[in-house]
Amino acid sequence: MPSYTVTVATGNQWFEGTDDYIYITLLGTEGCSDRTLLDKPLHNAFERGAVDSYDVIVPENLGDIEMVKIEKKKYWVQDDWYCMYITVKTPAEVCVEFPCFRWLVGDKEVVLRDGRARLPQDDNTTQGKQHRQEELEWRRKVYRWSEWQPGFPMSIDAKESSDLPRDIRFDSDKGVDFKLNYSKAIENLLLNKFMDTFQSSWDDFTDFEQIFVKIKNTMSEYVMEHWKEDLLFGYQFLNGCNPVMIQKCLKLPDKFPVSHEMVAACLERHTTLEQEVEAGNIYIADYEQLEDISPNSTDPDTQQYLSAPICLLYKNTQNNMMPLAIQLGQTPGEGNPIFLPSDAQYDWLLAKMWVRSADFQVHQNVTHLLRTHLISEVFAIALYRQLPAVHPIYKLLIPHFRFTIAINTKAREQLIGEGGIFDKANGTGGGGHVELIRKGMTSLSFRSLCFPDAIKASGMDDTTELPNYFYRDDGYRVWDAIKSFVSAVVNIYYCTDEMVQGDQEIQAFVKEVVSCGLQDFHYCEFPKWLKTREELTEYVTVVIFTASAQHSAINSGQYDWCSWIPNSPSTMRKPPPVKKGVADVQLIMASLPDRGRSSWHLGAIWALTQHQDDELYLGMYPDEHFIEKPVKQAMDTFRKELAEISCGITQRNEGKRMPFDYLSPDRIPNSVAL
Structure with a gap:
């Protein structure tokens, strides 16, 4: 009688093996096998990391094996099992791969298709269509x-x-607990000694060097040494976090x-300010989103403040970005x-610190969290x-959503929820962050997530005009690499634009993003329909770039730039x-975060920037969802x-x-997982 060799691979993380009974049924074009228990006497099958083979005997040939059915039944207590993949070798020595990469929880039955990617219009069998549905x-x-908060993007229920x-969920090696990680950070950075004087100002x-005692980071040390300088202040607008x-x-x-x-003494080309504007040498950073945002009032003993500054910057003859003028509110007068820069030392320093604090609020809430x-x-x-x-688009995108929903759920529990770290340490805590994200939503459009479009919209796209904008230059290269890869995969499965239009599933995915996830907010301008392969390529590129490169660019440098309070x-x-004329060291120290909030802040950004030992970086796809050689x-x-x-x-x-390496692909995690 014909014999089929079934090979089953179990996940290699802790607790991914099982002692439960595992049954398999082979479904072929000419028939199906009996339900077969996969077991070997005196053999501990389905242990963590195990790859075991079994023979399934059938009375007659089953034809082409199209599906396998896996069933898990309780042996003693329910024991979840993570199945990576199954392969079936037929009597004709044909090996068929069935990617799984999912958990079987409880008495669970899963039917797997063979690993070939198929568009819905290419699935001609009733069995295949029914399985998709x-x-x-x-x-x-x-x-x-x-809806976690009104006016926000929708989230998981x-x-x-x-x-x-x-x-x-997180796997056993990746489990994230912000409060636990924060506690570890407090211990590792020797911050416990400051917690008894929580509301006490630094002198x-x-x-602040006292909380740098265990820092082994040359960038942070450089910031500590040079943070007062206009050169470093301006540089951060280009290549900071x-x-x-x-x-x-x-x-x-x-x-x-x-x-x-006002600024003539700072202009190096012996021209007027208006001429410098016309020549393209004047830049601006406007934090108008912070206007009227409620400052943190969760602590009745400590009043906190926000501002919505505007900062004018000048590209000097060395192509460095230098601050020219700062206004701390939106209404002049x-x-x-x-x-x-010509003002008294501490007046100018305090004004710059207000800009940096505003930048921190917008970065954390809008650039990082929202966008x-x-x-x-x-998208996930x-x-x-x-x-x-x-x-095929599911197979292409799924690695880029690894742990994303889990990290966001944990953030809503412990970071941005009531009583979380935002409330303890940030000026926008206690509800201001919610107001700010709602405002940020009004500028979240599909085109603003397309990296080249966003750079062009900011007027920063001329690489010869501003040669040291590494975020732009590296971002272009990574964007182009991702887009080229996505285009190659798209064109393997979509031979014509009409195939994109006829793919009801991809059209439903795009519509679901805007109509459900973004609740049809009119200002988002996300596409509801894709007509061409180029449009599909750009859309998928946006998804991958946002989850990988963009997140890396604005997350990885937090400890470098923000740890020096x-x-x-x-x-x-x-x-x-x-x-003017009122600022001195005493006012500045009274304005800065106190000892406790400094410790919360430093512990949080340390915890949020620690990559896992098994981090997967851009281009790493250990879970082989694709089996086709052209995709590989x-x-x-x-x-x-x-x-x-x-x-x-x-x-x-x-x-x-x-050095700017936040967009070096070997440092870009595949997904938003921190």
């Missing part, structure tokens, strides 16, 4: 939308991590009445002076609800100055291009005191 019906019951489907800038705020100034805004006389974490969760939920595992105050405890060849080409980009970045950074 049943899989999506089940997923829509499990992956449900929920789960109040805590244990409510999540098992397939998207001098040098006191929030390099998206700066724009070319095409016209001086009426609300920011800077005159030539008496009580809102324009601070200048990478929350939007990636929208829509994917689970509308694309079956057999769809005066350079990036998480809150301010005195109001913005309303006149495209992956090889992608990895080679990424390696060349990494090598180029390494060479450029040699000898630099401030």
Whole structure:
């Protein structure tokens, strides 16, 4: 009688093996096998990391094996099992692969398709169509939308991590607990000794060095040494952890009445301010989103303040970005002076610190949380609800959502929820962060997530005009590499634009993002329909770039740039100055975060920037969802291009005191998982 060899691979993380009974049924074009128990006497099958083979005897040939059914039944107590893949070798020595990469929880039955990717219009059998439909019906019951806050992107319907489907929870090696990690950070950084004086101000800038005692980070040390300098202040707009705020100034805004006389001493080309604007040498960073945002009032004993500053910057003859003028509010006039480099030392320093604090608030809430974490969760939920595992775009995108929903759920529990770390340490805690994200939503459009479009919209796209904007230059290279890879995969499965139009599942995915995930907010302008392969390629590139490169660019540098508290105050405890000549060291220290909030802040950013030992970086796809050789060849080409980009970045950074490597592909995690 014909014999089929079935090989089963169990996950290699802790607790991914099982002692439960595992049964298999082979479904072929000519028939199906009996339900067969996979077991071997005196053999501990399905242990963690095991790859075991079994013989399934059938009375007659089953034809081409199209599906396998796996069943898990309780042996003693329910014991969850993570199945990586199954292969079936037929009597004709044909090996058929069945990717799984999912958990079987309880008495569970899973039917797997063979590993070939198929568009819905290419699935001609009734059995295949029914399998797609049943899989999506089940997923829509499990992956449900929920509104965490009005005006936010929708999120997963789960109040805590244990409510999540098992397939998207953290694995045993990646488990994240912000409070636990924060506690570890407090211990590792020797911050416990400051907690007894929580609301006590620091006495001098040098006191902050006390919480640098265990830092082994040359960038942080460099920031500590040079943070007062205008050169470092301006550089951060280009290559710090929030390099998206700066724009070319095409016209001086009426609300920011800077005159030539105010800044003439800083202009190196012997021209007027207006001429410098016309020549493209003037830039601006406007934090108007912070206007009227409620400052943190969770602690009745400590008043906290926010401002919405505007900062004018000048590209000097060495192509360095230098601050020219700062206004700490949006409305000009008496009580809102324009601070200048020619002002008294501490007036100018305090004004710059207010800008840095505002930058921290916008970075954390809008650039980071909203525009990478929350939007990636929208893409992920829509994917689970509308694309079956057999769809090529599902296979392409699923590695880029690893742990994303889990990290966001944990953040809502412990970081941005009531009583979380935001409330304890940040000036926008206690509800201001919610207001700010709602405002940020009004500028979240699809085109703003397309990296080249966003750079062009800011007027920062001329690489010869501003040669040291590494965020832009590296971002272009990584974007192009991702887009080239996505285009190759798209064109393997879609031979014509009409095939894109006829793919009801991909159209449902795109519609789900905008209509459900973004609730049809009119200002988002996300596509509801894709007509061409180029449009599909761009859409998928946006999803991957946002989840990987963009998140890396604005997350990885947090400890570098924000751990020296005066350079990036998480809150301010005195109001913005309303006149010049009042700032001194005492006022600045009273304005900066106190000892306790400094410790919360430092512990949090340390915890949020620690990569896991088993982190998966861009181009790494250990779970082989694709089996087709053309896709694997495209992956090889992608990895080679990424390696060349990494090598180029390494060479450029040699000898630099401030190397920029946040967009080096070998440092870009595949997904939003921190």
